[in-house]
Amino acid sequence: MLVEKKKHRVFVNGPVSPQFIADSIAKHSSKTTIGAHDIFLGQVRADEINGKTIKAIDYSAYEDMAEEKFHEIRESAFSKFDLTCMHIYHSMGKVKAGEICLFVFTSSKHRAIAFDACRWIVEEIKANVPIFGKEIFEDETYIWKENKDTPALKGEKTNEQTNNKN
Structure with a gap:
């Protein structure tokens, strides 16, 4: 029987702090059945678009x-995966270039599962x-972010899809 996991709040105001990430990792040291963790940290880039540099992204969403x-x-x-634990946190509001906006933390008995998940x-x-990102330039003008670099959005296969032919 599948037991549904308790819903937890995903959104944090502003950037995900390095201390928050470190605290999350530290909390798992007592969970001795875990053999591997994988972490993804999404960081706001100072991309240049049409000669202007992005200084921040202001995230908003239909939160519910x-x-x-x-x-x-x-x-x-x-x-889908034999996970022991998982956490997802995403920023809302303004996040400056160089700051963390997405934190995904997976834990499992084995590394391959943590990586793939x-x-x-x-x-x-x-x-x-x-989730919507308003990319704010140094001159305070903005454009709305497009997730064009995501394989799932472009219909491309990820490494997992390419390697698993079943």
Whole structure:
């Protein structure tokens, strides 16, 4: 029987702090059945677009809908992979270039599962969660971010899909 995991709040105001990440890792040291962790940290880039440099991204979302999508991804990941633990946190509001906006943390008995699950979760978030990023330039003008570099959005196969031909 599949036991549904408790819903937890995914969104944090502003950037995900290095201390928050370190504290999350430290909390798992007492869980001795875990043999591997994998972490994905999404960082805001200072991309140059049309001669202007991005200084920050202001994230917004349909929060209830996004939280529900995060929960669906979480439940699917626990069904698909033999995970011991998983955490997802995403920023809301302004995050400066160089700061962390997405923190995905997977734990399992074995590294391959933690790696594969973390990659799958990140791709699912990028493809399916209604989060919007207003890319703010140094001159305070902005454009809305497009997730064009995501294989799942472009219909490309990820390494997992390429390697698993079943």
